[in-house]
Amino acid sequence: MLILGIDPGLRRTGFGGIKLEGTKTRLVEAGVIRTNEKLGLASRLTELSEGLAEVMAGLDPEVVVVESLYSHYKHPRTAILMGHARGVILLTAALRQTPVIDYSATKIKKALTGNGRAAKRQVQRTVKVALGLEAEPEPADVADALAVALCHANAVTHESGLGGLLGRRG
Numbered sequence: 001m002l003i004l005g006i007d008p009g010l011r012r013t014g015f016g017g018i019k020l021e022g023t024k025t026r027l028v029e030a031g032v033i034r035t036n037e038k039l040g041l042a043s044r045l046t047e048l049s050e051g052l053a054e055v056m057a058g059l060d061p062e063v064v065v066v067e068s069l070y071s072h073y074k075h076p077r078t079a080i081l082m083g084h085a086r087g088v089i090l091l092t093a094a095l096r097q098t099p100v101i102d103y104s105a106t107k108i109k110k111a112l113t114g115n116g117r118a119a120k121r122q123v124q125r126t127v128k129v130a131l132g133l134e135a136e137p138e139p140a141d142v143a144d145a146l147a148v149a150l151c152h153a154n155a156v157t158h159e160s161g162l163g164g165l166l167g168r169r170g
Contacts (some may be wrong), residue, residue, distance in 0.1 A: 001156070004061035004098075005149025006052075007141045008085040010035060013048055017059040018131070019063030020153045027131045029059060030142045045088050052092045064093040065152040067144070068102040103151050111151040118125065122146050 001021075007014035015029040033051035054099040056064075069082065093100045105114035112126045124136040124143040125134055132149055136144040 001063070001153075002061045003030060003149045003152050004056065004059055005147070005152070006064060006066045006089055006122045007144035007148065008066060008082050008089055009141060010041075010044060010048070011037060012139065012141045013052070013085060013089070014139070014143070014145035015052070015055055016137075016142060017055075017061060017147035018146065018149045018153060020156060023059040023157050025131060025153050026118060027133065027146070030137060030146055031053075031055075032139065032141050041084065043094050045084060047151065048085060049092050050089050052089060053096075056096055056098065061098060062100050063152065064089070064100045065148045066090075066100065066102050067108060068104045068146055071099050101152060101154075107146050108151040110162065111154050113149055120144075131144045 001019070003014045003018050003020060005018070011034065013033045014030075015033065017028040018025050019028050033048060037044075037084065039047070066086060069079065069086060090100055103111075106112045106119065108117040109123060110116040112118070113122050114121070114128070118126075120143070121136045122138050127133070127143050127146045127150065131146065137146055
């Protein structure tokens, strides 16, 4: 099963594709889709959609996983912009008929680190170990995308009776 985790953003959208084989996971591809900040919102959303469509065409994921929006943002403008980006992600996946699943930030962090309020650095370290990487994923958008993909992989292995997968890489 190929899982595509996405960390929505308007400037940078992180993505991470992982392959789940039994209880083992391996990194397939990860990176960021950047939009041109000098363009208007509609053009930037178009860039995001086109970039994501290209990533999805290359990886052909069975499922796309994103972080849920939460309702209490300190900066409402950020939440609105993230909502726009998230909408484009959902639409792009729907046009490819790829199912989308979302998890709350606290559930993702708890699944990876055991702490629903873990710091970004702790998430990066856990992703590095879980996937057997030489370095922590950078930028944080990539680590967050891989974290959401790993959260789903962990949920899938628990549902199938295979137990958790974190720490078992292939």
